[in-house]
Amino acid sequence: DTAVSQTPKYLVTQMGNDKSIKCEQNLGHDTMYWYKQDSKKFLKIMFSYNNKELIINETVPNRFSPKSPDKAHLNLHINSLELGDSAVYFCASSQEGRGSGTSTDTQYFGPGTRLTVL
Amino acid sequence: AQSVTQPDIHITVSEGASLELRCNYSYGATPYLFWYVQSPGQGLQLLLKYFSGDTLVQGIKGFEAEFQRSQSSFNLRKPSVHWSDAAEYFCAVGAGTGGFKTIFGAGTRLFVKA
Numbered sequence: 001d002t003a004v005s006q007t008p009k010y011l012v013t014q015m016g017n018d019k020s021i022k023c024e025q026n027l028g029h030d031t032m033y034w035y036k037q038d039s040k041k042f043l044k045i046m047f048s049y050n051n052k053e054l055i056i057n058e059t060v061p062n063r064f065s066p067k068s069p070d071k072a073h074l075n076l077h078i079n080s081l082e083l084g085d086s087a088v089y090f091c092a093s094s095q096e097g098r099g100s101g102t103s104t105d106t107q108y109f110g111p112g113t114r115l116t117v118l
Numbered sequence: 119a120q121s122v123t124q125p126d127i128h129i130t131v132s133e134g135a136s137l138e139l140r141c142n143y144s145y146g147a148t149p150y151l152f153w154y155v156q157s158p159g160q161g162l163q164l165l166l167k168y169f170s171g172d173t174l175v176q177g178i179k180g181f182e183a184e185f186q187r188s189q190s191s192f193n194l195r196k197p198s199v200h201w202s203d204a205a206e207y208f209c210a211v212g213a214g215t216g217g218f219k220t221i222f223g224a225g226t227r228l229f230v231k232a
Contacts (some may be wrong), residue, residue: 004161040224041156041206041224041225041227042222042224042225043162043208043222043225044222045219045220045221048219056219090161090162092161092162106152106164106167107162107164107220108164109154109161109162109163110161111159111160111161112159112160112161
């Protein structure tokens with residue numbers, strides 16, 4: 001059973017298009033994340049949701065809009081795609097509940113979605 | 119501001135040799151430290167983590183790491199490297215205020231030669 005799954009695994013699209021990446025976790029975790037890994041392997045957090053509530057939004061263009069229909073899902077919608085959006089996007093989840101104050105829990109990562117914008 | 123530095127972009131070691139990957143952090147409070155491994159085309163997997171207590175922590179796959187507060191370091195070690203250890207290794211710090219934020223280093227790519 002896959003703990004954190006993402007679809008699609010690969011996404012190739014033209015500039016200006018709108019696309020979505022889906023993420024689901026079956027671990028019963030309270031917190032989910034989106035990370036962007038650039039071509040130099042640098043991993044940077046984009047968003048964090050706890051029980052469907054946005055907790056972290058790290059200086060991400062508003063073309064990126066996360067949506068959490070329930071705490072097991074965190075989807076990422078990207079409008080007006082740009083060349084610079086090409087990267088691998090990772091979803092992750094952790095048990096961490098609100099109010100814990102620190103990021104102590106192990107994060108479980110999905111396999112990633114490689115987005116290529118042409 | 120919190121930050122994590124992995125000074126080695128890549129390291130090559132011979133199979134069976136020992137390994138040390140360096141990690142330095144900058145954080146005002148007690149850090150929560152992690153090492154993750156990323157195999158090619160895969161997501162990240164936790165190797166080990168340090169929150170408190172014994173400064174030498176054991177992880178999976180024979181890895182260990184030592185927290186040294188005086189040097190702001192959390193170096194990863196393995197006594198004998200296997201070819202399957204070739205991967206990208208990320209050090210990370212859990213940034214406390216507000217929670218839910220983990221800052222990753224830029225990663226160190228490990229190559230293993232026969």
